[in-house]
Amino acid sequence: MNGQLEFLFHTKRDQHIHIAPHQHQCYELVYYLSGSGTTRIGDVIYPYQANTFTLIQPHTIHDERHETDSDVFFIGFQKDTSPYTLQEGLYADYENNPILAYLQAMGFEMKHKRSFYMSKLNHLVSELIIELLRLDDLVASEPNADKIIYAKNYIDENYSQQIRVDTLAQLVGYSYDRFRHLYKEKYGLSPIHYLMSKRISAAKRLLLQTKLPITDVANACGFSTDAQFCSLFKQATGLTPRQFRVQE
Numbered sequence: 001m002n003g004q005l006e007f008l009f010h011t012k013r014d015q016h017i018h019i020a021p022h023q024h025q026c027y028e029l030v031y032y033l034s035g036s037g038t039t040r041i042g043d044v045i046y047p048y049q050a051n052t053f054t055l056i057q058p059h060t061i062h063d064e065r066h067e068t069d070s071d072v073f074f075i076g077f078q079k080d081t082s083p084y085t086l087q088e089g090l091y092a093d094y095e096n097n098p099i100l101a102y103l104q105a106m107g108f109e110m111k112h113k114r115s116f117y118m119s120k121l122n123h124l125v126s127e128l129i130i131e132l133l134r135l136d137d138l139v140a141s142e143p144n145a146d147k148i149i150y151a152k153n154y155i156d157e158n159y160s161q162q163i164r165v166d167t168l169a170q171l172v173g174y175s176y177d178r179f180r181h182l183y184k185e186k187y188g189l190s191p192i193h194y195l196m197s198k199r200i201s202a203a204k205r206l207l208l209q210t211k212l213p214i215t216d217v218a219n220a221c222g223f224s225t226d227a228q229f230c231s232l233f234k235q236a237t238g239l240t241p242r243q244f245r246v247q248e
Contacts (some may be wrong), residue, residue, distance in 0.1 A: 033072025
């Protein structure tokens with residue numbers, strides 16, 4: 001998960017100042033070290049105070065009104081195309097203010113400009129993004145398709161072994177029915193049909209590339225019996241394994 005810094009400023013904003021509605025091409029994080037006021041993100045108005053911050057997605061119109069003098073850190077950054085989404089809103093920093101610590105570390109790098117400081121800044125932004133995801137516990141609610149990928153990868157690597165679909169469902173945190181639905185939605189096949197397609201494909205390769213007996217091909221590809229192998233293979237190809245080998 002990689003990030004890139006676009007801008008970073010630390011400033012003081014006077015009481016009653018209104019920052020007019022505007023938007024950015026990148027994410028913006030505005031951290032309030034002190035002060036109070038409100039910020040509008042899209043159609044929602046949030047009251048801010050010390051050690052809170054707002055997170056704003058690209059192209060979202062937002063503004064800011066200051067009821068008291070405010071000490072503000074704000075940064076703009078880009079995020080890679082990983083599936084995790086940073087959610088807009090107002091947040092309170094953790095205990096010991098780790099989000100602020102990242103901003104201060106970036107400020108130090110910007111000020112002193114030591115060797116490779118831009119690489120260091122982007123590294124800090126990448127770490128900040130992870131902390132922001134953790135702050136809102138977004139990893140626990142990652143997109144369903146990403147959890148399903150783990151199950152698919154397991155099938156791809158272990159199709160020749162005994163695999164129980166209900167066990168796979170438990171491993172990725174779903175009920176059997178929910179897992180089956182999400183898997184089919186993502187890959188166009190139910191988990192069991194995907195597993196069988198992997199086994200059939202492997203069987204085709206062995207039938208064409210080796211002289212293994214049919215029984216050994218069935219065992220090598222994870223089928224429980226010769227009869228099951230022959231039945232499913234014919235159902236998938238219209239040919240028995242022997243006919244397939246001779247035809248090809």
